Amino acid sequence: MAGQGGITDLLIRFATCEVPQDAAQMMRLSLFDWAACGIAGARDDDFADFAQIQMTMARGPNTILGGGTAAASAAALINGTLSHALDYDDTHFAHIGHPSVAVIPAVLALSEDIGADLETLVDAATIGVEGSILTGLWLGRDHYQIGYHQTATAGAFGATLGAARLLGFDADMTRAALGLCASMASGLKAQFGTMAKPLNAGLAARTGVEAALWAQAGVTAAHDGLAGPLGFGATHHGMDAPVNLPRKDWHIASISHKFHACCHGLHASLEALGPAGLNPDEIEGIHIRTHPRWMSVCNIPDPQTGLAAKFSYRQTAAMVLLGHQTGAIANYTDAITQDAAIVALRDRIKVSEEPRLSETQAEISVTLKNGAMRRFKHDLMTPMDMNVRAAKLNQKAQALLGDAAARALWNAAQGESLRGFTSQLVMS
Amino acid sequence: MAGQGGITDLLIRFATCEVPQDAAQMMRLSLFDWAACGIAGARDDDFADFAQIQMTMARGPNTILGGGTAAASAAALINGTLSHALDYDDTHFAHIGHPSVAVIPAVLALSEDIGADLETLVDAATIGVEGSILTGLWLGRDHYQIGYHQTATAGAFGATLGAARLLGFDADMTRAALGLCASMASGLKAQFGTMAKPLNAGLAARTGVEAALWAQAGVTAAHDGLAGPLGFGATHHGMDAPVNLPRKDWHIASISHKFHACCHGLHASLEALGPAGLNPDEIEGIHIRTHPRWMSVCNIPDPQTGLAAKFSYRQTAAMVLLGHQTGAIANYTDAITQDAAIVALRDRIKVSEEPRLSETQAEISVTLKNGAMRRFKHDLMTPMDMNVRAAKLNQKAQALLGDAAARALWNAAQGESLRGFTSQLVMS
Numbered sequence: 001m002a003g004q005g006g007i008t009d010l011l012i013r014f015a016t017c018e019v020p021q022d023a024a025q026m027m028r029l030s031l032f033d034w035a036a037c038g039i040a041g042a043r044d045d046d047f048a049d050f051a052q053i054q055m056t057m058a059r060g061p062n063t064i065l066g067g068g069t070a071a072a073s074a075a076a077l078i079n080g081t082l083s084h085a086l087d088y089d090d091t092h093f094a095h096i097g098h099p100s101v102a103v104i105p106a107v108l109a110l111s112e113d114i115g116a117d118l119e120t121l122v123d124a125a126t127i128g129v130e131g132s133i134l135t136g137l138w139l140g141r142d143h144y145q146i147g148y149h150q151t152a153t154a155g156a157f158g159a160t161l162g163a164a165r166l167l168g169f170d171a172d173m174t175r176a177a178l179g180l181c182a183s184m185a186s187g188l189k190a191q192f193g194t195m196a197k198p199l200n201a202g203l204a205a206r207t208g209v210e211a212a213l214w215a216q217a218g219v220t221a222a223h224d225g226l227a228g229p230l231g232f233g234a235t236h237h238g239m240d241a242p243v244n245l246p247r248k249d250w251h252i253a254s255i256s257h258k259f260h261a262c263c264h265g266l267h268a269s270l271e272a273l274g275p276a277g278l279n280p281d282e283i284e285g286i287h288i289r290t291h292p293r294w295m296s297v298c299n300i301p302d303p304q305t306g307l308a309a310k311f312s313y314r315q316t317a318a319m320v321l322l323g324h325q326t327g328a329i330a331n332y333t334d335a336i337t338q339d340a341a342i343v344a345l346r347d348r349i350k351v352s353e354e355p356r357l358s359e360t361q362a363e364i365s366v367t368l369k370n371g372a373m374r375r376f377k378h379d380l381m382t383p384m385d386m387n388v389r390a391a392k393l394n395q396k397a398q399a400l401l402g403d404a405a406a407r408a409l410w411n412a413a414q415g416e417s418l419r420g421f422t423s424q425l426v427m428s
Numbered sequence: 429m430a431g432q433g434g435i436t437d438l439l440i441r442f443a444t445c446e447v448p449q450d451a452a453q454m455m456r457l458s459l460f461d462w463a464a465c466g467i468a469g470a471r472d473d474d475f476a477d478f479a480q481i482q483m484t485m486a487r488g489p490n491t492i493l494g495g496g497t498a499a500a501s502a503a504a505l506i507n508g509t510l511s512h513a514l515d516y517d518d519t520h521f522a523h524i525g526h527p528s529v530a531v532i533p534a535v536l537a538l539s540e541d542i543g544a545d546l547e548t549l550v551d552a553a554t555i556g557v558e559g560s561i562l563t564g565l566w567l568g569r570d571h572y573q574i575g576y577h578q579t580a581t582a583g584a585f586g587a588t589l590g591a592a593r594l595l596g597f598d599a600d601m602t603r604a605a606l607g608l609c610a611s612m613a614s615g616l617k618a619q620f621g622t623m624a625k626p627l628n629a630g631l632a633a634r635t636g637v638e639a640a641l642w643a644q645a646g647v648t649a650a651h652d653g654l655a656g657p658l659g660f661g662a663t664h665h666g667m668d669a670p671v672n673l674p675r676k677d678w679h680i681a682s683i684s685h686k687f688h689a690c691c692h693g694l695h696a697s698l699e700a701l702g703p704a705g706l707n708p709d710e711i712e713g714i715h716i717r718t719h720p721r722w723m724s725v726c727n728i729p730d731p732q733t734g735l736a737a738k739f740s741y742r743q744t745a746a747m748v749l750l751g752h753q754t755g756a757i758a759n760y761t762d763a764i765t766q767d768a769a770i771v772a773l774r775d776r777i778k779v780s781e782e783p784r785l786s787e788t789q790a791e792i793s794v795t796l797k798n799g800a801m802r803r804f805k806h807d808l809m810t811p812m813d814m815n816v817r818a819a820k821l822n823q824k825a826q827a828l829l830g831d832a833a834a835r836a837l838w839n840a841a842q843g844e845s846l847r848g849f850t851s852q853l854v855m856s
Contacts, residue, residue, distance in 0.1 A: 046646070047647070049645035049646055050642055050645045050646070050647050052645075053641055053642070053645055056499075057486055057488060057499035057500065057501055057502070058485055058486040058499065058502070059487060060485060071484075071485035071486065072485065073485055074485070074486070146658075146662075146663055147657075147658035147659070147662060147663040148663060149611075152611075179619075179622070179624065180624055180627070182616055182618065182619075183577075183580075183614060183615050183616050183619055183624050183627065183628055183631070184614055184631060185614065186611060186612055186613065186614040187611050188610055188611050188650065188653060188658060188659065188660065188663060189658050190610065190650040190652075190653055190656060190657065190658040190659045191607075191610075191611055191649055191650050191653070194607070194648040194649050194650060195646075195647045195648045195649070196607065196608055196611050196647065196648065196649040196650065196653075199608070199611065199642075199647060200611055203611070203612060213481055214478055214481070214627075217477035217478045217480075217481055218474070218477055218478070218623075219475070219478050219623045219624065219627060220622040220623045220624065221619055221622050221623070221624040222616065222618040222619050222622060222624065225616060225618055225619070225624075228618060229575075229618065230574075230575035230616060230617050230618040231575070231616065231618050232616065234574075234575060235574055235575040235576060235616060235664075235665070236663075236664075237663070
């Protein structure tokens with residue numbers, strides 16, 4: 001049970017909460033990061049035909065990442081998909097998903113429809129992202145383990161809640177929108193590794209827009225489609241885990257941003273090595289210890305392609321030590337896996353599993369040629385100062401978009417003009 | 429396991445089967461009945477704002493029931509919803525759902541896009557309807573019992589298969605479309621009694637259109653999103669029941685059409701009494717025996733409203749015996765529950781449960797004033813001659829639309845011109 005009245009009552013009350021300043025500040029960072037990932041993702045030709053179909057079938061004024069326009073629900077669908085295409089967007093480990101790609105495209109599209117300013121968009125997105133994390137916590141790990149893609153399922157409820165906040169719904173209408181969402185929220189982990197994974201995020205964003213607009217149009221739904229009898233939780237292996245209204249510290253504070261364009265299992269080791277200040281010429285050997293789960297996921301010892309490089313401790317560690325930007329997608333080439341300096345350093349790196357570590361931790365010991373030993377470790381769950389995070393996100397955006405575009409996007413995302421922001425999304 | 433290679437391989441092979449003539453003939457009857465229910469359903473103002481939103485957001489040339497146009501995916505969504513609004517459309521007890529409302533709107537919209545003739549539409553719809561029954565059989569009763577609205581879930585796979593047939597997909601593309609469908613198929617029984625129930629049908633129809641168009645646009649998906657690891661069946665309480673390719677007798681042959689605008693639990697008794705040729709003045713008493721499950725569903729002894737009349741054995745039996753059309757929605761008024769002749773006859777009717785009967789059976793004994801006893805029974809599963817069925821469907825359509833409109837619709841549905849057919853859909 002989630003507080004008094006269950007998760008649905010909790011979410012409905014939550015949709016009218018005041019958003020704390022630091023939560024909104026974090027959401028602004030995620031908005032910036034989402035846009036950078038989305039603009040870069042829109043360059044991928046894979047989804048061009050898909051996006052074109054939607055834009056042709058649903059003409060409208062709403063901004064599409066990379067250029068073009070469509071009606072609100074189609075814009076949410078396309079933007080949600082494109083912004084998850086690189087799988088480089090933010091993550092929340094309690095949500096077990098990527099919150100921004102479902103929520104932001106929904107509130108962005110509706111913000112354009114009603115002419116909201118950026119602060120209003122960020123306010124609604126914060127409710128939506130936090131709402132999707134609360135829903136994810138309530139659904140619990142079973143839901144994810146059995147095969148549901150929580151980015152899409154919990155994400156659809158978050159997108160719906162963000163839309164309800166933006167449109168100023170009363171409790172009854174928010175309830176109706178959540179009820180409609182319960183019939184539409186869907187998406188399978190079986191799609192991982194295919195284009196349907198980003199599509200799932202887009203579908204969740206569209207569901208948020210449609211559930212809200214259809215509730216507004218008077219379409220009725222189950223009184224408690226999420227948590228009631230035969231509801232979404234009961235049918236979709238939800239755990240009905242205890243969830244409380246967030247008080248001072250919102251879950252959004254512990255959102256994770258990706259700073260490396262490779263498998264998340266590698267990030268802790270790269271964060272540990274990045275600031276280590278090691279001179280590669282002085283290194284005799286490196287020993288990386290990681291959680292056992294990652295050994296079968298991202299421990300390709302001698303990758304031969306750029307794609308395989310994204311799943312290699314040895315390759316990415318050598319890259320970061322030799323000054324190659326691991327945040328730049330363009331750096332993961334077939335050629336870099338054959339680079340002589342990389343290969344030589346890579347061959348001095350050993351990787352082993354360490355059950356004592358959590359999935360977000362890595363420990364690294366480095367033996368120097370002078371016999372000295374140095375140790376580094378990192379946990380991705382370590383709180384990060386907001387300014388440090390902002391600086392790292394700017395660096396990432398620069399790697400994705402170039403310096404000038406990244407700076408212009410940053411300024412727009414910190415401003416109040418929605419058009420100022422959306423005008424940056426179509427640059428490429 | 430479903431044959432060699434599982435249900436997905438079976439459905440892919442099935443999509444290229446030759447459609448037997450009698451299956452297509454039955455599909456023509458369902459097409460006519462679907463249209464009659466849809467035109468009548470479109471008169472319901474409840475969905476007017478919903479339909480308007482879709483038509484505004486997705487302008488296009490495709491026909492909308494009752495009038496208006498929209499792009500293909502929106503047309504499928506709106507038409508699927510409107511045609512299930514009255515809950516008067518066809519049913520299949522093995523599918524555990526309403527096959528036509530998910531499949532026909534999808535293949536109709538795509539038929540308009542490619543300029544197909546009506547025979548091609550019917551061919552694709554037959555594959556789609558039979559495909560949704562095969563999927564429903566494979567998912568099994570658990571899937572329905574746990575809370576999934578099979579009209580929408582199995583229906584989405586059927587709509588996808590119908591779309592794939594219509595667009596002439598090869599095996600790989602049909603596979604991709606089914607894989608995309610696996611992430612979108614959704615819909616809960618928790619919505620029963622709300623507008624989200626018909627909406628579920630519309631969503632399934634839209635999923636068929638979108639899964640096909642997106643597969644065509646190169647969007648990739650899980651190799652076996654329906655039956656593979658973490659797939660739709662595994663996550664949605666599917667039973668993986670044995671299913672074979674249909675041979676001579678297709679499941680569509682045992683489709684049920686509703687001939688009475690009331691609860692399905694009453695239909696067997698009304699079918700038994702309808703042709704009995706009884707003179708109400710000669711009746712001393714009537715005893716209706718029915719399956720125990722229906723006693724709590726549709727046995728309101730003295731209904732006071734038109735809605736309650738739809739759930740009353742005594743009321744509807746009195747109506748049919750006194751010559752009131754039970755197929756006409758307009759006949760279920762508050763006034764008819766107070767009609768003196770109805771009340772007098774109703775009071776001579778007794779209803780009791782009989783565990784020996786199946787859910788589709790009713791037994792009726794009538795004591796006449798002259799002391800004679802007559803017995804009648806009916807099973808909805810009794811095969812019905814195609815001509816008898818056609819005559820009954822025409823009678824139903826006349827009750828819904830008026831004689832002239834029903835005749836024009838019948839002729840159009842028997843013809844080959846798609847425009848001839850769609851032009852009938854906008855009459856009201």
